[in-house]
Amino acid sequence: MTRPVLLASILVCTSLLTITLGLNGYVLHAIAIALFGVVWLVLHSVGRMRFAWLVFFLFSLVSLLLTWLEVSRWVALTGILTALLAWDLTAFEEKLHGIPPEDTRPMESAHFTRLALVFGVGLAGIVASGFIQVNITFGLALTLALLSIWGVSALVYRLRNRG
Amino acid sequence: MNRIILLAILTYIILLAGIATLNGDVIGLALPLVLYLLAGLWRAPDELNLTAERSMSEDRISPGGIITITLVLKNHGAALEQVHLSDPLPKFLEVIEGSAERLVSIPAGGEFTWSYTVRGKRGSHTFKGVHVTASDLLGLMKKRALLSAPGQVLVLPGLVRVRHISILPRQTRVYSGNIPANQGGTGIDFFGVREYQIGDSPRHVNWRVSARQSNVLYSNEYQQERVADVGIVLDGRHGLNIFGHDLTIFEDSVRAAVAVSTSLLAEGNRVGLFVYGKRSKWTSPGYGKYQRERIMHALAQAETGEDQSFKSLTIPRRLFPPDSLIILISPLAGGDLALLGALRARGYQLLVISPDPVSFESRGLPQTRSVELAQRILRLQRETMLRELRHVGVHVVNWDVTIPFEQIAQSTLSRPAAWMHSTRRGVR
Numbered sequence: 008m009t010r011p012v013l014l015a016s017i018l019v020c021t022s023l024l025t026i027t028l029g030l031n032g033y034v035l036h037a038i039a040i041a042l043f044g045v046v047w048l049v050l051h052s053v054g055r056m057r058f059a060w061l062v063f064f065l066f067s068l069v070s071l072l073l074t075w076l077e078v079s080r081w082v083a084l085t086g087i088l089t090a091l092l093a094w095d096l097t098a099f100e101e102k103l104h105g106i107p108p109e110d111t112r113p114m115e116s117a118h119f120t121r122l123a124l125v126f127g128v129g130l131a132g133i134v135a136s137g138f139i140q141v142n143i144t145f146g147l148a149l150t151l152a153l154l155s156i157w158g159v160s161a162l163v164y165r166l167r168n169r170g
Numbered sequence: 171m172n173r174i175i176l177l178a179i180l181t182y183i184i185l186l187a188g189i190a191t192l193n194g195d196v197i198g199l200a201l202p203l204v205l206y207l208l209a210g211l212w213r214a215p216d217e218l219n220l221t222a223e224r225s226m227s228e229d230r231i232s233p234g235g236i237i238t239i240t241l242v243l244k245n246h247g248a249a250l251e252q253v254h255l256s257d258p259l260p261k262f263l264e265v266i267e268g269s270a271e272r273l274v275s276i277p278a279g280g281e282f283t284w285s286y287t288v289r290g291k292r293g294s295h296t297f298k299g300v301h302v303t304a305s306d307l308l309g310l311m312k313k314r315a316l317l318s319a320p321g322q323v324l325v326l327p328g329l330v331r332v333r334h335i336s337i338l339p340r341q342t343r344v345y346s347g348n349i350p351a352n353q354g355g356t357g358i359d360f361f362g363v364r365e366y367q368i369g370d371s372p373r374h375v376n377w378r379v380s381a382r383q384s385n386v387l388y389s390n391e392y393q394q395e396r397v398a399d400v401g402i403v404l405d406g407r408h409g410l411n412i413f414g415h416d417l418t419i420f421e422d423s424v425r426a427a428v429a430v431s432t433s434l435l436a437e438g439n440r441v442g443l444f445v446y447g448k449r450s451k452w453t454s455p456g457y458g459k460y461q462r463e464r465i466m467h468a469l470a471q472a473e474t475g476e477d478q479s480f481k482s483l484t485i486p487r488r489l490f491p492p493d494s495l496i497i498l499i500s501p502l503a504g505g506d507l508a509l510l511g512a513l514r515a516r517g518y519q520l521l522v523i524s525p526d527p528v529s530f531e532s533r534g535l536p537q538t539r540s541v542e543l544a545q546r547i548l549r550l551q552r553e554t555m556l557r558e559l560r561h562v563g564v565h566v567v568n569w570d571v572t573i574p575f576e577q578i579a580q581s582t583l584s585r586p587a588a589w590m591h592s593t594r595r596g597v598r
Contacts, residue, residue: 060176067180067199071187074196087199091206098173098309102254107269114252114273121307125209129202136198145192152189152197156182162207163178 008115009103013096017047020089024069027082040069047093056097063094084133088126095122174210174310177203210310219247220276222300222317230324230470233292236266237323240285241300245276254303255284263290263323290325292424294471297321326470327421330429332579334437337398337495337521361393399440399455401490402431402465403483405500406447408474413531420474422525422571423499429575430497430523431465442489443468448475455489483509485518492517501527504555511562520564525571528552533572 021044029037047062070086073079099118103111143151181203188197220243227238241257255272259265268286276282299319305312363376366387379388404427405411411420427443434441435458442455443465453468455461485496496518500506514520528548535541556566567582569575 060173064176064180068183071184071196071199074199075187075191075193080195083195083199088202091202095206095308102309103273105269105271106273107271110273113275117251117275118307121209125205125308126202129205132201132205133198136194148192149189152185155197155200156185159178159181159185159204159207162204162211163174165211 008119009096009100012119013051013093013100014048016089016093016096017044017051020044020066020086020093021047023082023089024066024073024086027073027079027086028069031076031078036069040066051097056101059094059097063090066090084130088129092122092126174207177207181207206308207310210306210308213251213306214311215250215304215306215313216248218250218302218304218313218315220245220302220315220317222319224297224319224321226321226323229322230326231289232326233328234289235325236287236289238285238287239297239321240283241319242281242283243276243300243302243317244281245279247278249278249280250276250304252305252307252309253282254305255282256301256303257286257297257319258301259288260290260295260297260323262293262325263288263295288323290323292325292327292421292470293473295323295325297323324467324470326466327424327428329432330425330575332429332433332576333584335430335433335579335583337400337434356392359393361391363388364391365389399442399490399494400434401442401444401455401485401494401496402427403444403446403496403498403500404469404472405498405502406445406472406474407500407503408447408476410501410503410527411474413527413534415534417531417534418474419501419525419527419530419571420472422530422569422575423501424469424472426499426523426525426569426575427469428466429579430499431469432462433579435459435462435465441465444483445469445472446475446483448473450475452486452489485513485516490518493519495519495521497521497523499523499525501525502552502555504551507555507558507562510559510564514562514564522559522564522566523569524556524566525569526552529570529572 021041025037025041025044028034028040043062043065047059050056050058067087067090070083070090073083073086103114106114181200184200184203185197188194188200223242223244225240225242227240228235231237239257241255243255253272253274253276255274257270259270266287266289268284270286272282272284274282297320298316300317302315302317303312304315363379366375366380366389370389374389376388376390380386404423406420406423411423412418431441431443438457440455440457441461443453445451445453445468449471451468453464456464490496496513498510498520500522502522502524510520510522528545532541532545552568556568559566567578569578
């Protein structure tokens with residue numbers, strides 16, 4: 008189950024970003040993204056999974072760019088989610104290598120449940136943010152942003168220390 | 171790249187871009203990444219508190235035999251939602267059923283039992299422990315441990331049966347056996363005639379000789395049959411035994427050692443073994459089934475070693491007094507002549523069983539003109555060396571390993587060689 012979902016997520020992510028960029032006049036960028044997608048698929052098929060992080064990073068930046076250029080919020084969101092899914096499943100598939108099938112199936116279902124939870128909550132948060140509109144001062148926005156950066160740093164620090 | 175760092179960098183970039191552009195939608199993109207990181211922290215594994223226990227269906231098997239390994243892991247700590255277990259297999263063991271790797275979840279206080287079946291080549295195979303990697307389901311947080319679960323499997327060498335190996339050592343022990351001793355007494359073969367002594371059976375009186383003498387009776391004496399001291403030296407020098415593409419003639423040498431030791435012990439002899447290889451070690455001489463087990467154990471563990479010369483080979487006199495028989499199983503190198511000559515000079519009787527490395531190696535090579543030429547040169551060198559050995563009184567069996575050892579033993583070792591008789595005549 009992991010492999011088809013992984014391949015589908017790479018295809019969806021690549022085609023979505025390529026088409027959106029192409030339709031908005033960024034033809035060269037669209038070709039580059041399509042090439043990266045093909046490279047990701049080829050490297051995956053030959054078992055070179057080490058560079059998945061690089062493509063994930065690039066696709067996330069492209070999604071960010073699409074939001075910034077106000078091309079399409081939902082395409083950008085779908086792009087970052089599918090890129091995250093593909094990157095996560097690449098690592099998961101590597102972990103399943105050499106594991107007997109009787110262990111693979113329960114682990115796959117547990118992994119997909121966890122991913123569904125993360126993506127579901129994330130999507131719900133983003134959808135909710137579209138309905139809630141709060142006007143704040145620049146100072147407060149800056150404080151909140153700095154607080155969020157501090158929060159992420161604390162989270163990463165704890166993760167690194169416990170790992 | 172570390173997954174947490176990558177996600178953190180991306181999150182920072184998105185947040186900073188959101189602040190710079192004052193765009194809430196951009197900041198919203200960071201939400202799935204932050205949630206992904208939080209999910210990792212939410213069910214991150216605590217300190218690992220696991221113990222492992224290993225049990226095996228057998229601790230020693232014959233070649234081709236299978237052994238089931240069972241591991242029981244107990245979790246004395248918190249629940250672990252994803253644990254990767256790996257039991258590294260010793261070299262030369264292969265899994266034939268089940269898997270030496272598992273990916274499971276273990277509840278708090280629970281245990282996980284797992285079995286797999288292996289088979290392997292000759293050797294002593296040691297298991298050290300189980301590698302455990304516990305992580306959350308998304309694989310962000312990892313804790314690793316090596317659980318001690320020692321175990322050892324002994325794959326014994328294949329048994330080769332040789333009916334009888336005929337030896338005639340100059341010195342025998344006091345116990346009766348199958349080897350004709352250099353003494354008259356009770357036995358089967360005629361040994362000589364001596365004056366009649368009180369207690370001699372009338373059936374042993376030699377009437378023909380007695381008739382020629384006046385008032386004196388003579389009795390027949392028969393050759394006593396005793397047991398002997400035999401030392402087997404197995405040559406495990408790497409350079410002589412291992413050829414290109416990991417071809418090894420050492421396994422043939424081990425098979426010959428098994429056959430010779432089994433046959434000699436079955437006939438009641440006192441047999442010892444010296445393996446000259448990775449761990450050069452004497453198995454002190456002994457008798458019977460127990461000694462056979464000790465020798466099989468030593469042969470199961472025999473490995474080739476780097477030592478290139480026989481310089482450090484000494485035969486302990488307290489174990490094998492001069493006149494004992496030493497059987498050397500070796501492909502032989504030119505430099506060994508001096509050592510074997512020295513052993514002969516010290517009074518040891520030597521029998522060399524030499525697996526032929528020239529024919530063995532040439533089988534794996536393409537039959538080109540240069541290979542044939544090299545083969546001829548090496549064969550000539552070997553023949554010269556074997557001839558020199560025979561000249562110093564060493565009995566040499568040149569064994570082409572394509573022929574089973576039983577056949578070679580039957581044709582060359584089942585009857586005493588002429589040189590043995592001549593040596594014994596000299597002693598008398």
